[in-house]
Amino acid sequence: WQPLRRQVNGGWIETEQQWAEVCFVPNRVGRSKQGPSYRFIAIREPLLQKALPGMEGQQTLPFPTMEFASGSYKLFGIVTNRDLPGEELIHWHRGRCGKSEEAHGIMKEDFSGGKLPSGDFGENAAWWWIMILALNLNEAMKRLVLGGSWATKRMKAIRFALINIPAWVRERSRQLRVRLSQGHPSLEILVGMRQKIMKLAEIPSG
Numbered sequence: 354w355q356p357l358r359r360q361v362n363g364g365w366i367e368t369e370q371q372w373a374e375v376c377f378v379p380n381r382v383g384r385s386k387q388g389p390s391y392r393f394i395a396i397r398e399p400l401l402q403k404a405l406p407g408m409e410g411q412q413t414l415p416f417p418t419m420e421f422a423s424g425s426y427k428l429f430g431i432v433t434n435r436d437l438p439g440e441e442l443i444h445w446h447r448g449r450c451g452k453s454e455e456a457h458g459i460m461k462e463d464f465s466g467g468k469l470p471s472g473d474f475g476e477n478a479a480w481w482w483i484m485i486l487a488l489n490l491n492e493a494m495k496r497l498v499l500g501g502s503w504a505t506k507r508m509k510a511i512r513f514a515l516i517n518i519p520a521w522v523r524e525r526s527r528q529l530r531v532r533l534s535q536g537h538p539s540l541e542i543l544v545g546m547r548q549k550i551m552k553l554a555e556i557p558s559g
Contacts, residue, residue, distance in 0.1 A: 357396065357440060370398045372439055392433050394442060397426040464488050498549045499542075503515035514539060515546075 354371040375393040400418065414550030417428045431446055466484045469477040491511075495504050503511075518539055519531040532539050 354397070355439070357443060359444075370396055372396045372443060374439055392435075394433070394439055395510075396429040396431070396432040396443065399423075400425040409411075442488055458482060459507065460488060464491075494546075497553060498546050515542065549558060 354373045356367040357370040357372050358365040358367050375395050377393045397419070418427055419426055432478050433442060435442060435444070435445075437445065445509065464484045464487050466481060467510075468478050471477055491508065495506065495511075518533070518537070523530045523532065531543075533543075
């Protein structure tokens with residue numbers, strides 16, 4: 354076990370937590386000739402609060418624990434394929450602050466990834482890939498076209514400000530024209546988006 358440090362005022366101090374690289378190979382990976390090389394990091398933290406009198410060995414806690422020679426510890430685990438030093442990997446993992454769960458929520462709620470259309474695997478797989486494509490196109494639009502504070506906005510805000518707005522669509526002289534009401538607050542944003550999209554089309558492909 355190695356002490357886990359944290360940065361304070363430009364320096365590093367040791368915490369009560371410790372980490373260790375666990376030598377473990379799951380059966381599924383061990384039987385595969387080309388299985389991915391996962392790493393297993395264990396983190397333990399001493400339980401400072403002792404069990405209540407008469408409750409030794411009977412108290413149920415909402416997290417895994419284990420008894421070591423030095424006392425009782427709360428346990429955490431990280432499974433990864435990233436090739437980083439253990440301590441750096443732990444800080445990187447904690448710095449994400451639940452971003453994976455946030456992305457899963459966006460896929461399921463904003464892009465209907467949680468509402469599969471059929472009981473057939475093939476149709477659901479096609480639905481899922483279409484959802485992923487829409488998610489990536491939306492992220493590209495927010496970061497490359499809209500920019501600024503739009504990069505962190507959810508689909509509900511984008512629908513309200515840009516998509517679900519009343520307009521008059523006309524086709525004339527082989528041109529598609531969209532007319533908004535005079536002084537509409539989205540007009541400047543839409544014009545700027547169009548200009549940036551046209552500039553992206555001029556970028557030569559590598």
